[in-house]
Amino acid sequence: SMYCVRSRLLRVKCFGILSQTRPNQRPTDLLAANFKRSRSNMVQTDIEPPSEAQVRLDLAAAFRFVVHERMNEGIANHFSYQIESKAEGHSRNAMIVNPFGTHFANVTASKLAKIDIDDETLYRFDPTSPPPPVDPTAICIHGAIHKLLGRRARCILHLHPHYATALSSLKDPKLLPIDQNTARFFNRLSYDDGFDGMGLGDEAERLATRIGENSAIILGNHGVLVIGESIGGALDEMYYLELAARNYMTALMSGKELSILSDECAEKTAQQWDAQNQVYAPQFIAQIRELLHKKEPEYKD
Template sequence: MNAVLQPRAPGLHPEEWSARVQLAAAYRIFDMLGWTEMIYNHITVRLPDEVTGGQKQFLINPFGLHYSEVTASNLLKIDVEGRKLDADNPWPVNPAGFTIHAAIHEHVPDAHCVMHTHTTNGLAVACTEGGLAQNNFYSAQLHDMVAYHDFEGITIHAEEAPRLLASLGRKPLMILRNHGLLAAGATLPLTFVRLWTLQRACDIQVAQAALGRAIAVPEAVARKTTHDSFQFDQQFGAGQDVFDAMTRLYEKRHGDDYRK
């Protein structure tokens, strides 16, 4: 991750400040990519144990702010129940919006980061009976990595969590039918590149649909493509290089006030 350019807030563990800066950058990158939904949806990260003493604590966007307004210092720290832990932060938390995230963070061991979007093309694919089509370069990189969960309404009810977790299984990506896209991963950059690949696959699928019947990618080829995909290989940074490049691009265009 890029070095922190501004001094960290007084009293914060350096690892917490680093996580805050990275997460704030992610919110700004989502905005730059057009992945926002006014003040809704979330990207969450679990703080490392060296910060929390082993307690489960998370960072989430303040409810009421657009992604373009999120900064390292105004991110909220919450517990697994969605309760605010930093009383000096004036912004409210949306505990109902944390329902999906809480379930995954709590029960999926490697879910350090969870991302959820309602992008137009992602939602369009989520509304199709066939879901993601294995017919393009990007979907071929996601063989056996995408789960599906049937629509049960707005995901604010904790009783849906066991069914959602059962649908997710051990897969890092999920298409919430009639709803949107979801990604989880051991790091924020890895979660980001996985979601980007799924989003890109959806973009191509929607564009291609108007052109007639697509050429299907054989399963064996898709399996090999997923295995060979550089962005999931730990030897190539597991998305860190991509995320750093997007952070630099954001700063070049919009500045670095998210680091405040």
């Protein structure tokens, strides 16, 4: 698959860089120095996007993984991938997203909906009519962000995971660098404090502006949203954001003084994350697919 090719290319690049390691030089420092830093899942402009079939497999795998990690919430929250873009020469703007009313554990590749983002009839919700094919809030937020941010937001994940949502509910939700997971997001996490109910208004435009150059944003009193060019990269970012929030909130609950890393150490650690994620993210989603192939093979249906 394209992700396997991408993974192999990145490994070759990393091994070539690591062969230049000098005595007393850490390999991760060399990687961080050689990879151009990007805050949106290391956009690879020389790599063609995956096929629709691959997108469906990876997105279905992402839904199933989130269930295993207990990061989902009822039949709410949404993952989407823009499969067609007018900005890239397609005739329409279309995305693949979870259908209305489907629990993440029941998502399969074929159940995922493919919709025209510009179809205004999908933006309306009428309780007296049959259920819509896709939750209008997903179209309002995801559809608009896909179009506003383009390729760097090809994949959008939105969740209300336990610890990250608890963090978003604090008066000061800033995630401080107290370990390597929290340091991953040092100067790489955006914040929004404009929660005003369900996202059926201009929330998407605000979030697209607030996220800036980063790939993750804490939605005040709401949850989190992550963008990325690839599904694997976005899922890896979402997963570690929840782990980082868990570590941070648990430390806060101890009531003891936090041992906060220096800015220099936190930035160095974040750059090391930036470098290794280019290799880890494609492998991460590949391993999830392999596990599901053994335990829940129906995800591919």
